[in-house]
Amino acid sequence: MLTLAAALLLLGRAETYVFDQARQVVTDVAAPLLELASRPVAATRRLVERTDEYAYVFDENEHLRDENSVLLEWKEKALRLEAKISRYEALLNVQVDPSISYATGRVVGDRGGPFVETYIVNLGREHGVASGQAVVDSDGLIGRIVSTGANASRILLLTDLNSRVPVVIEPTRYRAVLAGDNTPWPRVEYLPTGSGVAPGDRVVTSGHGGLMPAGLPVGVVIATDDGYLRVQTFSNRDRLDSVRVLQYDFPSEVSRQDPPLALQKPEEPEKEKAADAKPTPAAVTPTSAPAGGQ
Numbered sequence: 001m002l003t004l005a006a007a008l009l010l011l012g013r014a015e016t017y018v019f020d021q022a023r024q025v026v027t028d029v030a031a032p033l034l035e036l037a038s039r040p041v042a043a044t045r046r047l048v049e050r051t052d053e054y055a056y057v058f059d060e061n062e063h064l065r066d067e068n069s070v071l072l073e074w075k076e077k078a079l080r081l082e083a084k085i086s087r088y089e090a091l092l093n094v095q096v097d098p099s100i101s102y103a104t105g106r107v108v109g110d111r112g113g114p115f116v117e118t119y120i121v122n123l124g125r126e127h128g129v130a131s132g133q134a135v136v137d138s139d140g141l142i143g144r145i146v147s148t149g150a151n152a153s154r155i156l157l158l159t160d161l162n163s164r165v166p167v168v169i170e171p172t173r174y175r176a177v178l179a180g181d182n183t184p185w186p187r188v189e190y191l192p193t194g195s196g197v198a199p200g201d202r203v204v205t206s207g208h209g210g211l212m213p214a215g216l217p218v219g220v221v222i223a224t225d226d227g228y229l230r231v232q233t234f235s236n237r238d239r240l241d242s243v244r245v246l247q248y249d250f251p252s253e254v255s256r257q258d259p260p261l262a263l264q265k266p267e268e269p270e271k272e273k274a275a276d277a278k279p280t281p282a283a284v285t286p287t288s289a290p291a292g293g294q
Contacts, residue, residue: 102244103127117160124151134212134246140234141216168206169197185230199223203231210250
């Protein structure tokens with residue numbers, strides 16, 4: 001082999017053109033063979049690359065699935081928060097006196113029975129809730145607190161048979177009492193004859209008796225077949241969720257009334273006061289002379 005290689009080297013130096021032609025022929029003959037031989041290698045290379053890509057895609061898919069599950073959880077939380085904020089914003093639409101504080105809670109219990117129109121709210125004495133306080137939702141007055149616990153209270157709805165709320169009919173400003181009778185529309189009672197109240201008039205609380213603040217929206221007057229004037233309440237008891245308990249204190253303490261100026265005793269001058277303050281000297285009593293002294 002060494003001899004052959006040396007001979008080919010010498011011949012290639014001597015006959016360059018012949019060897020170039022032979023090399024070209026060998027290259028032309030070997031080119032298709034080399035191309036055929038390279039195809040499995042290229043296919044194997046592409047298979048390895050595809051395998052790496054598939055492995056990367058699988059890992060990326062698992063990562064995206066985990067990320068998607070986390071995003072879905074955040075989406076559910078965001079939707080719940082959005083609904084909660086919407087309910088709170090709706091509650092703020094009911095305008096109350098800024099001096100009245102309130103506690104916001106959720107209705108957690110349905111009515112107590114077929115003849116009791118009550119609900120349970122997750123607010124109690126620890127939140128400053130007391131019996132008699134008014135309860136409003138995003139539309140208006142729904143009732144008042146009738147019993148309280150440490151962390152829960154019971155709301156008596158306006159439609160309950162035991163509910164009595166003093167109201168004012170607008171625009172006539174006639175006072176009346178809204179009485180529940182376990183029907184969806186509480187009845188208007190003690191309305192003066194010829195008051196001119198008509199269906200469609202707005203009803204608000206009057207604040208008389210200190211039961212609840214004045215001006216809370218209640219509903220509108222409607223006419224029914226039984227001949228009574230009733231009220232379609234703004235609030236819908238079938239979709240109660242978030243409510244506000246108004247912590248209203250009726251101003252029942254009145255200071256002592258001073259008498260009119262005409263009945264008051266006029267003030268004495270300072271000198272007379274000082275003279276009156278000096279002690280009065282004791283009266284001198286004459287002493288009887290001893291017998292036989294003169």
